[in-house]
Amino acid sequence: MTQRSSAALKSALPMIAASLAVAAFVGGWILTPRLVGGLGALFLGWLLLTRTGRQALAVARVGLSTVPERLGATSVVVVGIAGVVGVLVALQAMAAGFEATLTGAGNDETALVLRAAANAELSSALDRPSTTLVAQAPGIARDADGQPVASAEVVVVASVPKQSTGTDANLEVRGVGHAAWDLRPQVRIIAGRRFRPGLRELIVGQGALRQFSGLDIGDSLVLNNQAWQIVGVFASGDTHESEVWGDAESIAGAYRRNGFQSVAVRLTSPAALETLRSALSADPRLRVEVQTTREYYGKQSERLTRVIRAVGIGVAVLMALGAVFGALNTMYAAVASRAREIATLRALGFTGLPVVVAVMLETMTLAAAGGLLGAGIAWALFHGFTVSTLGSNFSQVVFQFQVTPELLIRGLQWALGIGFIGGIFPALRAASLPVTTALRES
C-alpha cells in the first residue's frame, strides 16, 4: 500500500513539473516571443550538436515516420488545431479590417466639429450661423484664395436594397462643401466625374457600389422622393468608400433642412487643435465639441472591434480547450501504442530526456502543420473578403477582412502553444513508465 502511494507520488511529481513548465512556456510565449525564439535557437543547436540531442532527433524521426500509419489519430491533432487557428485568424482579421477601414479616414491634420454631446455625426446638428462661426475660427488652414479649408457637411441615411439580400439597408449620404476635396485628398474619382454643386448629382464610393444595388453611373437614386443622378465613382481606401457624396446645400434642401451635422476642417498644424478648441469653447454662441478626425474615427471603431476581438478570443479559447483534450488523447494513445518500443530504447540505455523531446517534437510538428493549415485556410477564404455591418452613423460600413502577417504568426503561436500542452504530459508519461511494465505491455 505504501509502495503504491509513493509510486503515485513519484508519478505525480513530473506532472506538477510539467504543469509549471506549461505555465512558464505559455507565459513566456505570450509576453516575450523573442525570448522563446532565442531559446528555440539554442534548442536547435542542442538537437544538432550534442549526443543526447541527436538521439532525440533519431527517436523523433522514427515516431514521425509512423505518422502515415496513424493517419486517423494524428489528423485529430492537425485538424483540431487547424480549426482553432482558422477561427481565431478569421475573426481577428474581421476586427482588424473594420478598424483599419475606419481609422484610415482619420489623421491629426484634420478635425471634426460636432454639437456638444453628440456621439456621432448622425446625432449631431449645427445651425447655419454656427457653421459660419466655426469656419472663421483661428487654427483653420486657408487655401490660396484665403478661404478657410472647412466643409460644413450634411449626413443623412437612405434605405437602399443590398445586393446580397435584396432587402433594404441604410446607405450613408454625405453632403459636402467645395473644400471637401482639399480636406480629403485620399478621395479620388476612378470612374465618371465629380458632382456639380447645385445639381442633383451624386458620386458613389466603390464599397457602397459593390454592396448596394442600383448605384451604377447613370442610375438614379431616390432621396426623399427626388431622383438624383449618379455621375461618378470614387475610391479612398477608408470608410468614405461606404458613402454616397453630393453637394451639401442640395442635399440639405432635399431633406428640408436648414442646418448641418458637422464641420470638417483642415488645421494649420496638429498643434493648432488647441487654438481652435479654446476659440470655439470661448464663444458663447456655440455649443460644439472639436476633435481630430483620428480621435473621432478611433472612437467609432473602438466598440465594435473590441466586441469582435473579445468574441474571437473567447471562441478560440473554448475551441483550443477542445483541441488540447483531443491532442492529449491522441498523444497518450500514440505513447501507449509505442510503449514497448520506447521501453526497449530505454532498456538499451537511452535516457528519459531524448524520449521526452522526441514525443514533444512529434506533437509540435503536428501542431505546426495544423497551425499552417488553419492559417492558410483563413487566408485563402477570408483575405480581402468584403462584408458590411452597421456603423455608428446608423448606416452600413463596408470593410474587408485583413489577414495580416502578424495575425498569421499569432495563429501559429496558438498552434504551438496547444501542441506544447497536448504533448508534454504524454511525453513525460512515456519517459516515466517503468521499463519492465512497459515491456510486458502489448
Added chain:
Amino acid sequence: MKYLPLLFSALMRKKMRTLLTLLSVAAAFALFGMLDAVRVAFSAPQSVIGIDRLITSSRLSLIQPLPYADLARITSTPGVKAVTYASWFGGIYQDPKNFFPNFPVEPESYLDMYPELVLPDAQRQAFIKTRTGAVVGQSLADLFGWKVGDKIPLRPTIYPHRDGGDVWTFDLVGIFKAAQPELRGSEKQMLFNHTYFDEGREIGQGTVGWYVVRVEDPARADQVAQAIDDQFDNSAFETRTQSEREFQLSFAKQIGDIGLIVTAIMAAVFFTLVLLTGNTMAQSIRERIPELAVLKTLGFTNRAVLVLVLSEALAMLLIGGLLGLALADLALPIIGEASSGQLDVALQPESWTLGLGLMLIIGTLVGLPPALKAMRLRIVDALAGR
C-alpha cells in the same frame, strides 16, 4: 437497463481517455450553445406576442420622423383598433458604455398596446400623470440599482434640452416586468412621456419616430398595412407599415453578415468535434475486440453488442454535450454582465432542442461504424487476434 453496469465499466476502462473525450465534447457544445444563442437572438427577436401589431415608419429611412398629424388618419383607417407612437431618444446614462434603449411614448396608449409590460396599477397612473415621469424594466433597474422615486439624468445625443442644459432629468415612477420570462429582453428599456419630450426639444417638434398600430383581425394585417401606406403615397411623408417582427428583423439584418460568419464557425467546430470523437471511439473499440469476442462467446447476441457500442457513443455525446450546454447557460449571463449588456443573450429552449438533436445525430454517426464492426465480429478471428 441490465446492460447499464456493462456500459459504465466500458466508459471507466480508460478513465483518462473518457474524461478527455467528454471534456472536448463539452467544450464544443459550450461553444455551440453560446453561438446558437447569438444566432437565435439575431434571427428571431424575442417578441412572440404582438402578431396583431404593425409598425408604421417613414419609407425613406428610419431616421426620418413622421408628422404627429398622421395619428388621426391612421386611427381612422378601417381595420385599425388602436394606435400609439414613440420616438428614438438615444440618451446616455453616465457613460456611452451603459447604452440602453430609451423612448418617449404616449404613456396610456403605449402601455395598452404592450400588455406584456406589467406595471402595478398605482405606478401606471403615476406614469400617465407625471409630466417628467419615466418607467424602466426590472433588469435595467437592477443593473443600475434604481428604485421608484429616483431622479435619472440622461445626456442627450440627438435632442439638447431647450433650456440649454446638456441633461434631461426624469423621475422614476414605475418599474415594469415582462409578462413572460422569454420576453425578458424588453426589461432593458426606459420609457418616458412624449409630451415632456416634445416640449423640451429644440428640433423636430410635432413629429414622432414611428406609430404602432393594432389591427382588429391579424389575418387581415397585410391589407390594413397596405391601406395605411396608400393614404400617404406621394405625400411628403411616405410611410412603410410592416409587422413588428419584420420591423425588428430589419434592425438585425442591418448588423449584416454576422449570421453567416457564426454559421461558418459552428460548422468548423462540428467538423472538428465529429472527427475527434469518431476517432477516439473507433480506437477504443479496436482495443477491445477480444473483450467483445468474449461477450459474444458468453452468449450476447450480435444485436446486443451493436446496441452496447452504439449506446457508449451516445452516452459520451449526451453527457459531454449536456455538460457543455449547461456551462453555456451559466456563462451567458456572466458574459452579458461583463459586456455591460451589449451581448445579453440567453440560451433559448430552441437551442437546447437543437443541441440535443445534434448530440443524438453525432453520437449515431460516430458510434455506428465501430458498432457495426463489433456486430460483424467473428468470435474465432477476434479471439485469435486476426
